[in-house]
Amino acid sequence: MSARRPSRPRARAGRDVTGTELELEVGPVAHGGHCVARTEGEGRVVxxxxxxxxxxVLARVTEGTEESSFWRADAVRVLRADADRVEPACPVARPGLCGGCDFQHVALPRQRVLKAEVVAEQLRRLAGLDVTAGTDVVVEPVPGDTGDGTDTGDAAGGGGAGLRWRTRTRFAVDAEGRPGLHVHRSHAVVPLDDCPISAPGVVGSGVLGARWGNVEAVEVAAGSDGGPPLAVALPSAGRHAHLPKLPGASLAVRTADGVHRVSGRTWVGERVAAGGREHAFRVSGAGFWQGHRAAPGVLAEAVLEAAAPRPGESALDLYAGAGLFTAVLAAAVGEQGSVLAVEGEERAVRDARRSLHGAPQVELWAGAVEESLADEELAGRSVDVVVLDPPRAGAGRDVVTGVAGLRPRAVVYVACDPAALARDVATFAQHGYRLDGLRAFDLFPQTAHVECVARLVPA
Structure with missing residues (x-):
């Protein structure tokens, strides 16, 4: 019997219409950083x-064929402008250039209105909930980012009006060794000498002014402990990286077998005030940490408010990362209580172990969340509160089923994608849990992203 031939990728049917220009009346905002319009006459979605x-607007098609069910396009000229349109702060936050920001052309308060509409629409469509933007769903600003004229600080010095907030930025590197960011939905790199949404420590690291040989990306992290920023280079496959000197930053290289020090330290320090206490953390190799400078404290307080952990209770922290929520939960339940933290990345678990070594009520498990929830030892425990902060794709059916099976009195779900959150809320409903509260935060100004903290309780 002969082996089956591998299938070939299907070519897109119909004539490519990329570059076609259309006059469009722009409709509502949609999940993903764009608005929905329809072509006149034919009514094709754009x-x-x-x-x-x-x-x-006059829009230029960037993707699509005559047979496509929808097209993608950029508004290249505005024929009738909305009152909330503003001039972008960044010279490359424009059609055909950097794809890092979706909403720099929108006044900051209106950005939050658009994000609330997206969250509400996803909850209605995917979770079947009767919610309305502006009443049930309000996207809250965080300190320094109101954009209403009351902001403190300035863009160059450390914040205000939705700029200089990003403490973690991954820069792509082009064929000439210049760092930058990708064009939207493209591998092309726009070289940068500044990134107005990146924190002063990221931009001041010297990464953008340097040249990188045989490097495909550089991840930069600026901690909050006053230490130097960390730049981690990712070499091109099978190539030896040629690295610049960065006098103002630590430098490391990430390979398949770990993060290797070049100069300085291979981690950054973070300090977070929450629940009336200050907590210290270390995050290795530009590993995961909330990007907005205010996010760790804002989210930790929101989680504590939603979970309301009591002294002596048992808590479960899933996708625990470096232990942000583990630390505040441990302080709340005290040494008579317990917190089990589960994280799949070994490096993050090691970081959490260093940061939480003085908390005897904390137990750390390294492993996949799905497998840990199926563990007989966990299944036999009494759990009062579950906190989970899954990746962008969401927790998924197996994890939601496992969490609901523990019958906690409250589940607090931290979500960076409203569609994934809505799907998981619908699954929780099938297992007898209802959405009891929702807060949304503008932790990604100038982009379409929004962070939500949802509380679910037994129905």
Whole structure:
């Protein structure tokens, strides 16, 4: 019997219409950083970036064929502008250039309105909930980012109006060794000498002014402990990296077998005030940590409010990372209580172990969350509160089923993607848990992303 031939990728049917220009009336905002429009006459859906609902624009198609069910396009000229349109702070936050920011052309308060509409729409469509933006769903600003004229600080010095907030930035490197960010939905790199949403420590690291040989990306992390920022280079496959000197930053290289020090230290320090206490953490090799400078404290307080952990209770922290929520839960339940933290990345578990070594009520498990929930030892425990902060794709059916099977009195779900959250809320409902509260935070100003903290309780 002969082996089956591998299938070939299907070519896109129909004539490519990329570059075609259309006059469009722009409709509502949609999940993903674009607005929905329809072509006149035919009524084909067009997802338009760099536009605002209610505007009339000249849009240039960036993806699509005559047979496509929808097209993608950029608004290259505004024929009728919305009152909330502003000039982008970054010279490359424009059609055909950097794809890092979705909403730099939108006034900051309106950005939050658009994000609330997206969250509400996803909860209605995917979770079947009767919620309305502006009443049930409000996206809250965080300190320094209101954009209403009350911001403190300035862009160059450390914040205000949705700029200089990002303490973690991954820069791609082009063929000439210049760091930058990708064009939207493209591998092309736009070289940068500044990134206005990146924190002063990231930009001041010297990464953007350097040249990198045989490196495909550089991850930069600026901690909050006053120490130097950390740049971690990712060499091109099978190549030896040629690295610059960075007098103002630590430098490391990440390979398949770990993060290797070049100069300085291979971690950054973080300090977070929450629950009336300050907590110290170390995060190795530019590992995961909340990107916005205010996010760790804001989210930790929101989690404590939603979970309301009591002294002596048992808590479970899933996708625990470096232990941010583990630390505040441990302080709340005290040494008479217990916190079990589960994290799949070994490096993050080691970081959490260093940061939490003085908390005897904390137990750390290294492993996949799905497998840990199926462990007989965990299944036999009494759990009062579960906190989970899954990756962008969400927790998924198996994890939700496992969490619900523990019958905690409260589940607090931290989500960076409203569609994934809505799908998981629908699954929780099938297992007898209802959405009892939701807070949304603008932790990603100038982009379409939004962070939610949802509380679920037995129905």
């Amino acid at each position: 997802f338009v970036r760099h536009a605002l609902p209610g505007e009339r």
